[in-house]
Amino acid sequence: MTDAKTNTEDYLRMYRQMVRIRSFEDQANQLYLSAKMPGLTHMYSGEEAVAVGICEALKVTDKITSTHRGHGHCVAKGADFKQMFCELLGKEEGYCRGKGGSMHIADQSNGNLGANAIVGGSMGIATGSALSAKRLGRDDVTVCFFGDGATAQGLLYEVMNMAALWSLPVIYACENNGYSEYTRTDEIAAGSIVGRAEAFGIEAFKVDGQDVLAVNDLAQTLVARCRKGEGPFFIELETYRYHGHHVGDINREYYRPKDEEKEWHTNRDPITNFAKWLTAEGIVDQAELDTIQTEIKTDAASAVAYALDAKYPDVSEVDMHVFAETP
Amino acid sequence: MADVIMPALGMAQDTGKLVQWMKAPGDAISTGDVLFEVETDKSVMEVEAQADGFLTQVSASDGEDVPVGQVIAVISATAENPVAAPAPPPVAQAVTEVVAAPTPTAPAPDAVTTGGRILASPKARRLAAQEGLDLGQLAATGAPMPYHVSDLATLREMPAAAGQTVVMAATKQIMARCQRSGSRDFMEWMQADGAITVTTSAMFASFASGAFRAATETPTVVVQVADPDGTDIFLRNPDFTRLSAPVSETDEDATFVLHDLSDSFLTSLRLGDTALPTLSLGSDGDSYLITFEFSSEHMDDAQGIAFVSGLARRLADPLHHLV
Numbered sequence: 001m002t003d004a005k006t007n008t009e010d011y012l013r014m015y016r017q018m019v020r021i022r023s024f025e026d027q028a029n030q031l032y033l034s035a036k037m038p039g040l041t042h043m044y045s046g047e048e049a050v051a052v053g054i055c056e057a058l059k060v061t062d063k064i065t066s067t068h069r070g071h072g073h074c075v076a077k078g079a080d081f082k083q084m085f086c087e088l089l090g091k092e093e094g095y096c097r098g099k100g101g102s103m104h105i106a107d108q109s110n111g112n113l114g115a116n117a118i119v120g121g122s123m124g125i126a127t128g129s130a131l132s133a134k135r136l137g138r139d140d141v142t143v144c145f146f147g148d149g150a151t152a153q154g155l156l157y158e159v160m161n162m163a164a165l166w167s168l169p170v171i172y173a174c175e176n177n178g179y180s181e182y183t184r185t186d187e188i189a190a191g192s193i194v195g196r197a198e199a200f201g202i203e204a205f206k207v208d209g210q211d212v213l214a215v216n217d218l219a220q221t222l223v224a225r226c227r228k229g230e231g232p233f234f235i236e237l238e239t240y241r242y243h244g245h246h247v248g249d250i251n252r253e254y255y256r257p258k259d260e261e262k263e264w265h266t267n268r269d270p271i272t273n274f275a276k277w278l279t280a281e282g283i284v285d286q287a288e289l290d291t292i293q294t295e296i297k298t299d300a301a302s303a304v305a306y307a308l309d310a311k312y313p314d315v316s317e318v319d320m321h322v323f324a325e326t327p
Numbered sequence: 328m329a330d331v332i333m334p335a336l337g338m339a340q341d342t343g344k345l346v347q348w349m350k351a352p353g354d355a356i357s358t359g360d361v362l363f364e365v366e367t368d369k370s371v372m373e374v375e376a377q378a379d380g381f382l383t384q385v386s387a388s389d390g391e392d393v394p395v396g397q398v399i400a401v402i403s404a405t406a407e408n409p410v411a412a413p414a415p416p417p418v419a420q421a422v423t424e425v426v427a428a429p430t431p432t433a434p435a436p437d438a439v440t441t442g443g444r445i446l447a448s449p450k451a452r453r454l455a456a457q458e459g460l461d462l463g464q465l466a467a468t469g470a471p472m473p474y475h476v477s478d479l480a481t482l483r484e485m486p487a488a489a490g491q492t493v494v495m496a497a498t499k500q501i502m503a504r505c506q507r508s509g510s511r512d513f514m515e516w517m518q519a520d521g522a523i524t525v526t527t528s529a530m531f532a533s534f535a536s537g538a539f540r541a542a543t544e545t546p547t548v549v550v551q552v553a554d555p556d557g558t559d560i561f562l563r564n565p566d567f568t569r570l571s572a573p574v575s576e577t578d579e580d581a582t583f584v585l586h587d588l589s590d591s592f593l594t595s596l597r598l599g600d601t602a603l604p605t606l607s608l609g610s611d612g613d614s615y616l617i618t619f620e621f622s623s624e625h626m627d628d629a630q631g632i633a634f635v636s637g638l639a640r641r642l643a644d645p646l647h648h649l650v
């Protein structure tokens with residue numbers, strides 16, 4: 001990690017955002033297990049540095065597309081806890097007025113074009129968004145988040161081909177957390193992941209997804225180059241999910257050893273490691289970080305309480321935002 | 328202190344079965360220890376402790392079906408109160424007794440909005456049937472549908488509250504609707520083509536008898552055709568006789584009762600009388616409405632469903648079933 005002190009504010013915001021994601025997920029996990037939340041949900045805990053490192057390099061007007069494991073992207077792109085929890089619980093004040101839930105949350109106000117329950121489903125949307133920015137002459141960049149498992153979807157190869165031919169301002173961000181559902185990545189993906197993008201002549205990078213500064217540095221560079229018309233780019237971020245594939249996947253030893261989980265928790269936690277660096281560099285002291293943690297946990301808890309009490313949408317809204325009038 | 332809950336681990340999961348506790352009340356617990364095993368509809372899983380302390384206030388026991396989200400113990404700083412104070416009875420306590428309440432005579436308030444259907448999760452339905460509980464009784468109280476396993480707790484309390492001790496099976500209802508046009512075309516065609524008059528009542532008796540035989544494999548079917556103004560007639564195996572010919576009457580006991588409402592203002596009878604399986608056939612515009620009441624003493628659910636489906640198929644497309 002490099003040059004310190006000058007960017008204290010940026011660093012603290014990154015720390016704060018990672019802690020916000022972790023706290024959000026701890027609450028969401030509890031809500032689900034205690035049967036207060038419908039549907040199914042996938043925890044982002046452990047992968048915080050990926051979403052935060054990238055989204056901190058973006059402007060509000062830049063766009064992202066997200067995945068079934070999407071709460072982290074949503075928070076990192078600037079979403080508000082209350083509206084997010086309301087969405088998870090199907091309440092009227094949710095980002096999609098309660099119709100989307102965990103896997104279809106979208107926050108257009110911050111440029112989050114939406115989570116997507118279809119693995120790889122947002123690749124076309126992201127590429128289309130980049131195409132529209134280019135055609136409209138805007139300098140927006142779009143980041144497409146997807147997992148290692150999604151590299152098996154044919155759509156990726158169609159859109160990378162187009163994006164490369166048309167030099168679109170899109171960054172394909174592959175979150176390689178080592179597994180897709182209950183299968184190790186090396187059992188589902190032959191050859192190299194970055195090699196797939198390189199085959200289309202797309203510049204591709206591999207980065208430690210647990211190191212928020214490394215991710216952010218790379219993202220800053222690539223976003224700037226996209227704005228100059230040098231896109232598209234591809235990043236493989238090496239990361240790890242702490243929880244199961246979904247909240248109910250609590251016994252994982254049959255596919256993932258406990259020692260491996262422990263190793264990532266103890267030695268590769270993005271929040272702990274960043275905190276160590278921040279204190280070692282003398283940017284903040286531990287007490288300040290503890291205060292941030294407490295504040296955010298309280299925030300998350302009160303947002304949950306708020307959402308639990310919030311109103312469900314009126315039945316009259318059932319077809320709202322479902323049908324559009326054609327002119 | 329941390330609550331130990333029965334976790335929701337999958338979509339649309341109402342309860343988890345506590346297979347067994349792996350720790351005893353009062354045991355010292357460390358985070359990550361396996362506390363208990365839970366069986367969902369998919370598999371058996373181990374649930375780990377989320378906190379350090381002692382296992383206390385245990386309120387569910389091995390083998391119990393517990394609604395997801397319910398607190399079943401607390402991990403506390405001390406080992407005091409290892410077992411929960413006897414509060415509301417644990418949910419699955421009544422599983423072994425089959426003491427069902429009689430069907431409510433008043434129609435369920437929800438009958439209007441749900442067309443008489445009782446909305447309940449498949450699991451709630453299955454457990455209710457196993458325990459001889461009648462969801463209709465819950466509906467009669469106006470409790471909001473759909474019912475989940477957690478609602479069965481309320482239902483289990485109900486017969487006891489009413490001081491009900493008589494063991495009798497609950498009345499079940501199956502309703503169906505089918506197009507009239509198939510039967511109408513068939514009767515017209517018989518008339519036009521062969522000058523054969525087929526009456527609606529003969530057709531009902533024959534099709535009902537045939538469908539009943541197919542669903543239940545009953546060798547002799549005696550249909551008691553109810554006549555509110557006169558004497559009921561008892562027809563022996565009407566499906567074995569040509570539709571235009573008279574069916575032999577019998578004084579044997581009836582297999583089921585048939586109410587032909589097609590020529591009346593009534594569309595459906597739900598009298599809750601479990602003595603004999605009871606079928607009523609009414610008409611509503613271009614449809615026939617089939618209502619069938621029975622209890623587990625007469626047949627199982629699958630047979631009841633097969634009977635009503637078979638009858639609806641025959642009425643919708645008579646030729647198909649006659650040739």
Ligand SMILES: Cc1ncc(C[n+]2csc(CCOP(=O)(O)OP(=O)(O)O)c2C)c(N)n1
Pocket residue numbers: 068069117118119146147148149150151177179180181245
């Ligand atoms: C098209 C499609 N196929 C299958 C699924 C079921 N499914 C949900 S998540 C998942 C694994 C995705 O793995 P990965 O892309 O690595 O993301 P991760 O869950 O590891 O974040 C699968 C197969 C789906 N949602 N969509």
Ligand SMILES: [Mg+2]
Pocket residue numbers: 147148149175176177178179180181
């Ligand atoms: Mg993965």
